[in-house]
Amino acid sequence: MRKPCCDKEGTNKGAWSKQEDQKLIDYIRIHGEGCWRSLPKAAGLDRCGKSCRLRWINYLRPDIKRGNFGQDEEDLIIKLHALLGNRWSLIAGRLPGRTDNEVKNYWNSHIRRKLISMGIDPNNHRLNQIPPIPFSQPKCVSPAATSSHESMNNNESSKPLIKPFANTTTADRVSETTSGFEDEISGSLDLNLDLTIAVPSASSLTLVQEKLQINSKSIVTKEVTISEQVPTLALFR
DNA sequence: AACAGGTTCAACCGCGAAACA
DNA sequence: TTGTTTCGCGGTTGAACCTGT
Known part of the structure; x- marks a missing residue:
């Protein structure tokens, strides 16, 4: 039987307060992302390590870009x-x-x-x-x-x-x-990175070869079988 | 203004795998 | 080699917010 990650009774759950956020930020700024298991105690937080990690990665990290997706x-x-x-x-x-x-x-x-x-x-x-x-x-x-x-x-x-x-x-x-x-x-x-998207209708098909650019480096070449009439698949062009 | 239903998103849960003893 | 601990991931939940009536 696996032990729960937070077996400690009374560990805080739910939304983080500003004070908790600040404690976590301050601690990581000084000590870096170390052992998440021991971090809460060291930082004076009544949270489980998992919760601290999630809060940091998803919300507090300085390089997080917020706002709408382009x-x-x-x-x-x-x-x-x-x-x-x-x-x-x-x-x-x-x-x-x-x-x-x-x-x-x-x-x-x-x-x-x-x-x-x-x-x-x-x-x-x-x-x-x-x-x-x-x-x-x-x-x-x-x-x-x-x-x-x-x-x-x-x-x-x-x-x-x-x-x-x-x-x-x-x-x-x-x-x-x-x-x-x-x-x-x-x-x-x-690795086989060929990607073929098959459209049910075999008529009016165009074969498009695309190089997927990731980090300005061409890493994947995929063949996409698309229909000219299907606007959504134009996303792959 | 009040309510209901829908949507968003922060946070939790459980699992698998790596790391360690 | 085996058992335990820790981490990271994807799935899921639920409170807050939004929108329509």
Whole structure:
């Protein structure tokens, strides 16, 4: 039986106060991000380490970019999601100043609904067989009602079309988040990063080859099979 | 103004894997 | 080699906020 992360009774939960934030900021400014387990006690916080880590990473870090996502960021998220699936930390790693939590929330509350309204399955980035929901009725799809439950019941479809890291170990993936995803791809790993998006209708198809630019370095070449008539897939151009 | 329903987003939970003893 | 601890991730929740009636 696994021990809960916060077995201490009376540990604070819920929203952080300004004083708690300041304590955490002050401590990390002096000591850096060390052992999260021991940090709360050392910083004088009545929180579990996990909570401190989350607060720092998602909210207090000085390099966090706040505010609305730009169109370029949104496009990049969609592209990366098509490649990587729900690997939010990886996707966020390609968006300077954005956190995985922020990207995940933005996906679930904005992009997901937008894709659905355009007739695209956000789980696999394919066109739906059923007619799209008109854009004027986006309220039919609530993220609370769909994202959570769909992801629980529809694991298969939530996977990306390809699994770029299917041949890698977790260590590989961890290193790629910290050092350089691009280095691995251009390096020794034998990864299949070809991405083919198949549109149900075989007519009027165009083959587009795209180099996905990440950190101004071309790392992925993918072939995207798209329909000229489908505006949403123009996102991949 | 009051209420209901929908949306957003900060925070929590549980799990898997790495690190360590 | 095995068991335990710690970390990081993705999924989920719920309070606060927004919007329509």
